[in-house]
Amino acid sequence: xxxxxxxxxxxxxxxxxxxxxxxxxxxxxxxxxxxxxxxxxxxxxxxxxxxxxxxxxxxxxxxxxxxxxxxxxxxxxxxxxxxxxxxxxxxxxxxxxxxxxxxxxxxxxxxxxxxxxxxxxxxxxxxxxxxxxxxxxxxxxxxxxxxxxxxxxxxxxxxxxxxxxxxxxxxxxxxxxxxxxxxxxxxxxxxxxxxxxxxxxxxxxxx
Amino acid sequence: xxxxxxxxxxxxxxxxxxxxxxxxxxxxxxxxxxxxxxxxxxxxxxxxxxxxxxxxxxxxxxxxxxxxxxxxxxxxxxxxxxxxxxxxxxxxxxxxxxxxxxxxxxxxxxxxxxxxxxxxxxxxxxxxxxxxxxxxxxxxxxxxxxxxxxxxxxxxxxxxxxxxxxxxxxxxxxxxxxxxxxxxxxxxxxxxxxxxxxxxxxxxxxx
Numbered sequence: 001x002x003x004x005x006x007x008x009x010x011x012x013x014x015x016x017x018x019x020x021x022x023x024x025x026x027x028x029x030x031x032x033x034x035x036x037x038x039x040x041x042x043x044x045x046x047x048x049x050x051x052x053x054x055x056x057x058x059x060x061x062x063x064x065x066x067x068x069x070x071x072x073x074x075x076x077x078x079x080x081x082x083x084x085x086x087x088x089x090x091x092x093x094x095x096x097x098x099x100x101x102x103x104x105x106x107x108x109x110x111x112x113x114x115x116x117x118x119x120x121x122x123x124x125x126x127x128x129x130x131x132x133x134x135x136x137x138x139x140x141x142x143x144x145x146x147x148x149x150x151x152x153x154x155x156x157x158x159x160x161x162x163x164x165x166x167x168x169x170x171x172x173x174x175x176x177x178x179x180x181x182x183x184x185x186x187x188x189x190x191x192x193x194x195x196x197x198x199x200x201x202x203x204x205x206x207x
Numbered sequence: 208x209x210x211x212x213x214x215x216x217x218x219x220x221x222x223x224x225x226x227x228x229x230x231x232x233x234x235x236x237x238x239x240x241x242x243x244x245x246x247x248x249x250x251x252x253x254x255x256x257x258x259x260x261x262x263x264x265x266x267x268x269x270x271x272x273x274x275x276x277x278x279x280x281x282x283x284x285x286x287x288x289x290x291x292x293x294x295x296x297x298x299x300x301x302x303x304x305x306x307x308x309x310x311x312x313x314x315x316x317x318x319x320x321x322x323x324x325x326x327x328x329x330x331x332x333x334x335x336x337x338x339x340x341x342x343x344x345x346x347x348x349x350x351x352x353x354x355x356x357x358x359x360x361x362x363x364x365x366x367x368x369x370x371x372x373x374x375x376x377x378x379x380x381x382x383x384x385x386x387x388x389x390x391x392x393x394x395x396x397x398x399x400x401x402x403x404x405x406x407x408x409x410x411x412x413x414x
């Protein structure tokens with residue numbers, strides 16, 4: 001199982017955005033939608049072993065977390081507008097505290113923030129995807145992993161303290177250039193796919 | 208210089224699509240837009256050393272090629288809708304044969320197809336990004352490269368003949384899973400970034 005936890009510090013927490021302006025009206029919701037795509041989609045199929053959590057921390061109802069479960073996800077197309085409509089439907093769903101309320105098949109929402117996801121991620125090794133870490137292509141990935149990814153603002157100090165100190169997540173990086181969150185996730189998935197294939201065949205991940 | 212040549216076999220060649228349905232009305236234009244994003248965008252900046260060619264082969268005016276020049280590109284945001292508007296403006300521009308007509312700064316259109324781009328790509332080593340090739344992370348990338356990428360339908364036999372036989376492009380692959388074109392481009396860019404960094408410092412690309 002792979003989980004991706006993606007934090008959007010300005011992403012709106014009510015269905016107030018317009019599909020005509022996801023970056024502006026959605027608080028850079030576009031970044032989260034592309035990150036969702038990068039974590040879940042294969043060519044002609046969905047990664048059934050992935051759960052992606054979009055942590056929305058913008059106005060007016062923060063925090064909200066939307067969970068996409070690859071194993072049961074339906075009606076998901078890779079284009080931004082289609083994924084935005086799934087987020088809109090989730091934000092229109094009545095939320096009761098930390099309980100996961102299903103909005104559409106495979107999609108659920110709750111009033112959780114980053115720290116409230118720890119029980120969800122039990123059994124998965126926490127890993128921080130951020131600049132200045134070990135190389136993703138030589139990192140010894142476990143098969144069950146929870147990958148934390150920041151938006152264009154990265155992480156706050158208290159978020160980093162939770163991920164790196166409380167959760168003891170090692171820091172892993174994808175390469176020599178600073179990339180958008182979705183591109184970093186695509187590369188991390190490739191590194192994870194290579195680690196899984198190498199583990200199955202006993203070879204090196206970049207062989 | 209890196210060029211990416213991305214072929215959309217059903218992508219419309221007139222500004223007839225609606226922004227509300229890029230996959231359907233645009234002939235999977237969404238795939239090309241995400242591929243454009245993957246080729247051109249860095250975090251908070253644009254790759255100035257990249258040119259991306261979207262080869263549109265759908266109705267009613269095929270072929271059309273839209274060229275995005277990272278060195279002079281303006282008004283480009285990474286979200287699909289913003290990039291679709293740049294494509295729409297290009298398709299509204301009067302086209303005269305193989306001449307590159309500028310539509311917005313850094314964006315130009317002509318009535319070229321895949322084979323008509325060979326003179327544009329002079330001095331760049333052709334490379335085919337496709338399943339069943341050498342590993343992108345150990346491939347000896349030159350610094351000046353033209354990477355050919357297919358859409359969800361891959362390439363036709365005659366396109367492959369042109370790329371692999373006429374142009375003698377080696378086949379390079381990104382990993383163990385079949386991926387969307389944009390994800391493959393993101394990983395290829397990472398392999399190219401690593402090759403460039405390793406070449407500058409004399410180390411291994413996945414070190």
